[in-house]
Amino acid sequence: MEIVNKLLDKSALSALIERLSKSGKEVYAPVKENGITDFAKVDTIDKIDFDCITTIQSAKSLVFPRVENILSYKKTSEDIVVKNVDITAFPEVVALGTRPCDAAGFIPLDAIFCTDNADEIFNARLKKLTVISISCKKADEYCFCTSVNGNPGNTTGSDILFTEISDSTYFAEIVSEKGKAILDTNTDLFKDTAAIDKTPHLAEVKQEFTAEAINEKLNTLFESDIWDKQSMRCVGCGACAYVCPACGCFDIQDENKGNKGIRHRCWDSCGFGLFTLHTSGHNPREKQSQRWRQRIFHKFSYQPVQQKQFGCVGCGRCSRACPADMNIAEHLKEIAVN
Amino acid sequence: MEEIKKIAKQLLSENKVQMVIGFEKGTANKVRPAFFTKPDDVEKLIYNEACIHNLALYLKKDICHHVAIVAIVANPNVVRSIIQLASENQVKEEKVTIIGISFEGKCVGILDFKAAEEFAKTQPKGLKPEDRAFIEKVQSMPMEERFNYWVETFSTCVKCYACRASCPMCYCGKCNVETNNPQWIPVASHKYGNIEWHIMRTMHLAGRCINCGECTRACPIDIPLNILSYMLTDFVMDEFHAEAGLSATYAPALSSYTNIDKENFIK
Amino acid sequence: MSEFEPKIVAFVCNWCTYAGADLTGTSRIKYSSNVRIVRFPCTGRIDYMLLTKAFAGGADGIIVSGCHPNDCHYTSGNFYARRRWMVFRRLCDFMGIDTRRIVFSWVSAAEGAKWAQIVNSANEEFKKLGPYENYHKLSTQEIFE
Numbered sequence: 198m199e200i201v202n203k204l205l206d207k208s209a210l211s212a213l214i215e216r217l218s219k220s221g222k223e224v225y226a227p228v229k230e231n232g233i234t235d236f237a238k239v240d241t242i243d244k245i246d247f248d249c250i251t252t253i254q255s256a257k258s259l260v261f262p263r264v265e266n267i268l269s270y271k272k273t274s275e276d277i278v279v280k281n282v283d284i285t286a287f288p289e290v291v292a293l294g295t296r297p298c299d300a301a302g303f304i305p306l307d308a309i310f311c312t313d314n315a316d317e318i319f320n321a322r323l324k325k326l327t328v329i330s331i332s333c334k335k336a337d338e339y340c341f342c343t344s345v346n347g348n349p350g351n352t353t354g355s356d357i358l359f360t361e362i363s364d365s366t367y368f369a370e371i372v373s374e375k376g377k378a379i380l381d382t383n384t385d386l387f388k389d390t391a392a393i394d395k396t397p398h399l400a401e402v403k404q405e406f407t408a409e410a411i412n413e414k415l416n417t418l419f420e421s422d423i424w425d426k427q428s429m430r431c432v433g434c435g436a437c438a439y440v441c442p443a444c445g446c447f448d449i450q451d452e453n454k455g456n457k458g459i460r461h462r463c464w465d466s467c468g469f470g471l472f473t474l475h476t477s478g479h480n481p482r483e484k485q486s487q488r489w490r491q492r493i494f495h496k497f498s499y500q501p502v503q504q505k506q507f508g509c510v511g512c513g514r515c516s517r518a519c520p521a522d523m524n525i526a527e528h529l530k531e532i533a534v535n
Numbered sequence: 536m537e538e539i540k541k542i543a544k545q546l547l548s549e550n551k552v553q554m555v556i557g558f559e560k561g562t563a564n565k566v567r568p569a570f571f572t573k574p575d576d577v578e579k580l581i582y583n584e585a586c587i588h589n590l591a592l593y594l595k596k597d598i599c600h601h602v603a604i605v606a607i608v609a610n611p612n613v614v615r616s617i618i619q620l621a622s623e624n625q626v627k628e629e630k631v632t633i634i635g636i637s638f639e640g641k642c643v644g645i646l647d648f649k650a651a652e653e654f655a656k657t658q659p660k661g662l663k664p665e666d667r668a669f670i671e672k673v674q675s676m677p678m679e680e681r682f683n684y685w686v687e688t689f690s691t692c693v694k695c696y697a698c699r700a701s702c703p704m705c706y707c708g709k710c711n712v713e714t715n716n717p718q719w720i721p722v723a724s725h726k727y728g729n730i731e732w733h734i735m736r737t738m739h740l741a742g743r744c745i746n747c748g749e750c751t752r753a754c755p756i757d758i759p760l761n762i763l764s765y766m767l768t769d770f771v772m773d774e775f776h777a778e779a780g781l782s783a784t785y786a787p788a789l790s791s792y793t794n795i796d797k798e799n800f801i802k
Numbered sequence: 803m804s805e806f807e808p809k810i811v812a813f814v815c816n817w818c819t820y821a822g823a824d825l826t827g828t829s830r831i832k833y834s835s836n837v838r839i840v841r842f843p844c845t846g847r848i849d850y851m852l853l854t855k856a857f858a859g860g861a862d863g864i865i866v867s868g869c870h871p872n873d874c875h876y877t878s879g880n881f882y883a884r885r886r887w888m889v890f891r892r893l894c895d896f897m898g899i900d901t902r903r904i905v906f907s908w909v910s911a912a913e914g915a916k917w918a919q920i921v922n923s924a925n926e927e928f929k930k931l932g933p934y935e936n937y938h939k940l941s942t943q944e945i946f947e
Binding site: 231232233235253254263264337338339429430432433434435436438439440448450452461463464466469470471483484485516518520521522524527 | 561566567568588593596598691694699701708713749756757
Binding site for chain 3: 670673674676678679680681682683684685686711719720726727730731734735737738741742763766767770771774775788789790791792793794796798800801802
């Protein structure tokens with residue numbers, strides 16, 4: 198659908214949040230607690246942190262939770278009863294205050310969960326998610342969205358995008374049908390406007406390379422020693438994969454107690470040493486450099502081939518969370534000019 | 536800093552070591568661990584107040600496996616970690632060259648293990664006042680409140696294991712969480728899985744932790760999990776008069792015993 | 803209303819306490835039957851995670867028992883265990899896990915009467931404390947019907 202342009206006063210945003218929350222939707226927005234900013238459920242505008250460059254973790258947990266039950270089982274005297282999770286019971290969720298990079302991250306994640314077979318549970322959650330993003334006025338040295346086909350005012354992945362054009366007003370772009378549904382039930386809050394040039398109100402993020410150039414270069418770099426050099430300081434934790442909006446690796450675990458049990462899906466990371474350990478004892482990626490190579494290749498070479506999507510949106514969360522300062526943008530730039 | 540660079544350059548050019556683990560400039564104002572293999576590379580080495588990372592953890596990673604001798608830029612925490620690793624038979628003296636630096640940043644030169652032990656004893660150890668205050672605050676809560684406090688604090692843990700990955704003492708090739716026969720610790724990061732992981736990790740570090748605080752620094756969620764280990768460090772000192780990282784020959788506190796250990800709760 | 807019967811798990815060493823419990827039986831000394839005894843070669847083998855697993859699995863109280871110091875069948879297993887229990891108990895206390903629900907004892911193979919007394923008094927204590935709901939809630943809240 199064609200983008201519908203509107204204006205929204207900040208006081209109207211407060212009313213919008215309260216209305217959404219009262220109508221039964223769960224609204225998640227960046228909230229600062231104990232010194233860090235992360236997505237949390239809100240029902241008013243009060244606690245929302247509008248100043249953060251970005252949250253520590255991404256919003257992917259709204260469609261791909263850290264832990265999620267997918268079925269339960271119970272052994273009775275006659276039978277084993279298996280009950281699937283009720284996908285019709287997922288709540289309506291609104292992600293408010295995601296950045297354009299966060300919103301763009303839902304697309305490669307969706308591609309992963311729709312490879313071959315569409316994942317029922319993920320898709321049921323995604324269908325109930327509305328993404329209301331806010332453009333970036335600030336960026337820091339970790340941001341590199343413009344190098345991976347993004348930008349601080351990008352509408353990709355958002356249902357509505359707000360851009361702050363003054364202290365009191367947002368320029369609202371209604372991008373999708375879901376966004377239109379919110380507009381249509383709250384027309385009194387929005388004002389008409391012609392399209393506005395967002396550029397003066399957006400952060401500047403210098404483009405350092407292109408995703409396509411990385412993709413090209415990787416074709417010749419599999420056996421290169423650049424991976425050994427780049428990965429030396431990597432400690433092999435899962436922080437980068439867990440905070441990344443586009444990483445979707447998971448583990449399936451059964452937990453039981455007596456005659457009852459559940460099956461979970463929970464996050465996993467290709468950075469862990471035993472991620473690829475076979476039951477035979479062989480580990481095809483036993484060195485950290487192989488796992489680092491895998492991370493870059495997956496995002497910039499394998500995913501483009503398999504799912505026609507790059508697996509990186511340039512949010513920089515991985516670099517901010519990394520205990521060893523493995524700045525991914527720096528590494529990618531090195532690959533691009535190698 | 537110049538002193539450190541001089542020593543590092545000399546060690547490499549005389550082939551006394553094949554790799555120097557130190558620091559270089561990182562993103563913005565940060566520093567990052569760096570691995571120098573040629574004397575000319577050492578120009579990039581820096582050392583300042585931001586250099587608090589515990590580099591000893593790299594000694595047990597695969598990057599050091601095939602390096603004959605490694606030199607390491609070592610503040611007192613790193614020195615103690617190396618000594619503790621030595622007491623657990625994880626590093627050999629002839630394979631590690633310690634370039635000692637005090638907490639104030641003064642380079643004290645190359646230390647063998649004996650000298651390193653002496654050096655570590657001179658440097659401040661023990662809990663900072665704010666850590667002590669935090670421990671007392673938690674301890675003074677009634678029992679149920681304490682339990683809820685820790686369950687809620689750990690409920691935000693995502694089980695990324697950054698705490699484990701950045702700890703020099705967590706060098707097990709196959710961590711307890713990675714065994715599934717039996718599945719000791721649930722993999723998922725729900726409240727139950729989280730609290731069990733932290734109980735287990737704290738117990739495995741009892742008597743071995745040197746209070747460097749890397750675990751909390753590495754945690755993306757800033758959870759104060761180091762407080763658990765700090766509390767046990769005090770307890771181990773009080774009960775067994777043992778402190779980690781000060782002797783390369785004494786066994787860690789929980790791998791040893793005396794037949795006069797005193798307790799008051801065994802009937 | 804039926805009286806609450808706590809679920810008690812006893813982790814004991816084979817050579818002393820298990821034999822002692824046997825002696826309690828052969829001496830026909832009665833003790834509460836709501837205890838499940840798990841046999842280990844030595845207290846040194848008892849991993850503290852087993853205790854947390856017992857609580858998570860529904861136990862309301864735990865008894866850990868082995869040979870007296872200097873009498874360990876493997877010479878020093880119980881010395882290591884003693885240190886481990888001291889540290890574990892301190893950690894449990896700091897984390898708000900109810901240390902009143904874990905009873906430690908040295909019971910030798912000749913102390914049949916003592917074993918009965920340990921179990922009976924532990925049972926009385928655990929009855930007063932009630933079911934360990936805090937921990938049970940934690941481990942079952944993820945399991946739905």
